[in-house]
Amino acid sequence: MLHTEREYSKLIAGDFYTHHMEPGPDDRTMILNMGPQHPSTHGVLRIVIEIDGEYILRAEPVLGYLHRMQEKMGELKTYLQYMPNMGRVDYLHALAWNWAYVGAVERLGGIEVPERAQYVRVITTELNRISSHLLWWGAFLLDLGAFTPILYAFDDREKILDLLQIPTGSRLTLCYFRPGGVVNDLTKDFIDGLREFIPHMRSRLPMYKGLVTDNIILRKRVEGVGIITEETCRRYGATGPVVRGSGLAYDVRRAEPYSVYDKFDFEIPTDKECDAMGRYNVRVAEIEQSLRIIEQALDAMPDGPHMVKGAPKVKWKAPAGESYFAVEGARGKIGVHVVSDGSNTPYRVKLRAPGFCNMSLFAEVARGVLIADAVAILGSLDLVIPELDR
Amino acid sequence: MNGISQMWKNISGLWSLIVGLKITGKYFVCPQVTVHYPRKTVDNLSTFRGPVELVASDNDPTKPKCIVCLQCAGACPSGCLTVAAKPAPKPTAEEIKAKKEAEAKGEKVKKAAPKELGTFRYDFTLCSLCGTCVDTCPVGSLQFSSDAYLASRNKEDFVYDLLARLADQAKGIKSGSSQSKE
Numbered sequence: 001m002l003h004t005e006r007e008y009s010k011l012i013a014g015d016f017y018t019h020h021m022e023p024g025p026d027d028r029t030m031i032l033n034m035g036p037q038h039p040s041t042h043g044v045l046r047i048v049i050e051i052d053g054e055y056i057l058r059a060e061p062v063l064g065y066l067h068r069m070q071e072k073m074g075e076l077k078t079y080l081q082y083m084p085n086m087g088r089v090d091y092l093h094a095l096a097w098n099w100a101y102v103g104a105v106e107r108l109g110g111i112e113v114p115e116r117a118q119y120v121r122v123i124t125t126e127l128n129r130i131s132s133h134l135l136w137w138g139a140f141l142l143d144l145g146a147f148t149p150i151l152y153a154f155d156d157r158e159k160i161l162d163l164l165q166i167p168t169g170s171r172l173t174l175c176y177f178r179p180g181g182v183v184n185d186l187t188k189d190f191i192d193g194l195r196e197f198i199p200h201m202r203s204r205l206p207m208y209k210g211l212v213t214d215n216i217i218l219r220k221r222v223e224g225v226g227i228i229t230e231e232t233c234r235r236y237g238a239t240g241p242v243v244r245g246s247g248l249a250y251d252v253r254r255a256e257p258y259s260v261y262d263k264f265d266f267e268i269p270t271d272k273e274c275d276a277m278g279r280y281n282v283r284v285a286e287i288e289q290s291l292r293i294i295e296q297a298l299d300a301m302p303d304g305p306h307m308v309k310g311a312p313k314v315k316w317k318a319p320a321g322e323s324y325f326a327v328e329g330a331r332g333k334i335g336v337h338v339v340s341d342g343s344n345t346p347y348r349v350k351l352r353a354p355g356f357c358n359m360s361l362f363a364e365v366a367r368g369v370l371i372a373d374a375v376a377i378l379g380s381l382d383l384v385i386p387e388l389d390r
Numbered sequence: 391m392n393g394i395s396q397m398w399k400n401i402s403g404l405w406s407l408i409v410g411l412k413i414t415g416k417y418f419v420c421p422q423v424t425v426h427y428p429r430k431t432v433d434n435l436s437t438f439r440g441p442v443e444l445v446a447s448d449n450d451p452t453k454p455k456c457i458v459c460l461q462c463a464g465a466c467p468s469g470c471l472t473v474a475a476k477p478a479p480k481p482t483a484e485e486i487k488a489k490k491e492a493e494a495k496g497e498k499v500k501k502a503a504p505k506e507l508g509t510f511r512y513d514f515t516l517c518s519l520c521g522t523c524v525d526t527c528p529v530g531s532l533q534f535s536s537d538a539y540l541a542s543r544n545k546e547d548f549v550y551d552l553l554a555r556l557a558d559q560a561k562g563i564k565s566g567s568s569q570s571k572e
Contacts, residue, residue, distance in 0.1 A: 081465070084519075169519070
């Protein structure tokens with residue numbers, strides 16, 4: 001029996017998740033949906049929030065609006081046929097996912113990758129990382145109400161996409177790596193263009209600082225907002241700029257160096273402030289570090305084949321067993337776990353998306369903050385929704 | 391004292407706005423970096439991987455290199471290629487007779503002519519441009535075109551008959567503007 005109007009409205013309004021958010025004993029609080037169509041979620045992330053005025057009492061992220069069964073598809077396609085999926089898990093840093101998957105397959109099949117291909121992978125992946133950070137930079141500021149920075153970021157990002165198009169052929173959903181190497185070798189056009197681009201990008205960084213980083217309005221908006229302690233990061237398994245913005249210098253490229261990353265001299269930027277500004281600073285500093293890695297890789301890149309002889313073909317059968325390979329993506333640690341039963345399709349593919357762990361801590365961090373600050377926190381986590389849902 | 395220092399911090403922070411405006415002003419008078427699409431187009435499409443197309447054989451621009459091995463159709467993750475050979479012409483009664491006679495004499499029998507490509511249908515709506523078919527082709531009969539400007543109101547317009555497209559290309563009709571449609 002429905003005693004009150006409140007109980008009745010509870011039954012007809014909302015869905016499972018809003019019912020899960022029990023309203024308080026009085027009418028002081030309100031249950032509200034942020035998303036799935038909210039401009040600050042950059043996709044279809046939905047957050048159910050309970051608010052008291054402008055303050056968030058509880059926040060509950062709801063996932064699954066972009067679930068595409070990426071892991072199940074891995075069980076149905078052969079090892080090589082699964083490659084195009086990797087460009088679509090995290091479309092902003094597609095090459096890191098490419099690498100994580102081919103790395104797992106190579107480890108499984110014991111495939112050697114030529115030295116040159118390793119360097120080509122480093123160069124293209126770092127370039128892709130810069131483009132990802134630039135887009136985040138623009139989109140984050142867009143969330144905070146600053147419109148023009150994204151236009152500056154896209155100007156530079158466009159140059160990177162033009163460069164990446166030369167070897168990969170695409171601009172966004174890159175499918176460039178293969179078990180055993182890369183599809184195309186780097187051409188002279190690409191290398192010349194890249195050598196021109198590095199000083200150009202360096203010259204733009206002070207401009208970004210003057211335009212945005214030092215801006216008093218931005219600083220007032222993000223400094224001290226969304227404090228994530230190192231301990232919280234550890235509990236949720238957060239990685240990438242989120243954990244480095246909390247002062248922990250964890251980077252897969254340094255912690256468990258893969259490929260040729262142990263040969264490069266680069267720093268892991270960290271920030272002790274633990275707030276949204278800290279994460280901002282880490283990402284901007286990473287652009288410079290990526291440029292450093294690219295420069296060193298260009299100088300050290302040897303000649304040779306870009307694909308190993310006898311690389312797996314489409315119907316290639318992997319030896320039975322399992323393998324795990326982790327790389328450092330723009331958002332954190334990307335891990336791919338492949339289990340093989342000896343047939344030409346994987347038995348199981350498990351994708352470890354960094355965004356999922358980074359997003360999980362939002363529920364805790366957003367408690368008690370203003371709605372406007374929640375947008376700043378969400379933006380500073382750099383979420384890519386297809387990666388969360390996979 | 392604390393309040394005064396805080397106030398001074400806020401006021402001095404206003405200088406950052408002037409710095410920002412100076413940058414905005416500088417870029418305001420810079421030449422435009424964008425390309426006005428319908429009036430101008432970009433010129434770096436040669437490396438762009440557009441829809442797949444057939445490669446003509448070296449001695450006949452109307453015939454593809456394809457040997458109808460069907461490996462590309464099997465390799466495609468989304469099954470967007472439909473490849474079939476032309477039905478082999480039925481041997482006439484005389485040919486069968488001649489063949490039997492030759493076999494009876496113990497002579498070497500001429501093998502059947504190599505298969506000829508009959509249909510090569512390519513559904514671009516399913517394609518993810520991964521290049522698995524191009525990598526797989528043993529004779530290099532597939533390549534990426536550089537068509538970037540594709541638009542249509544009909545889904546069927548993106549189901550290409552690549553053989554007809556190759557014939558058009560041989561005639562010198564520019565591909566892309568006159569894609570042969572199913």
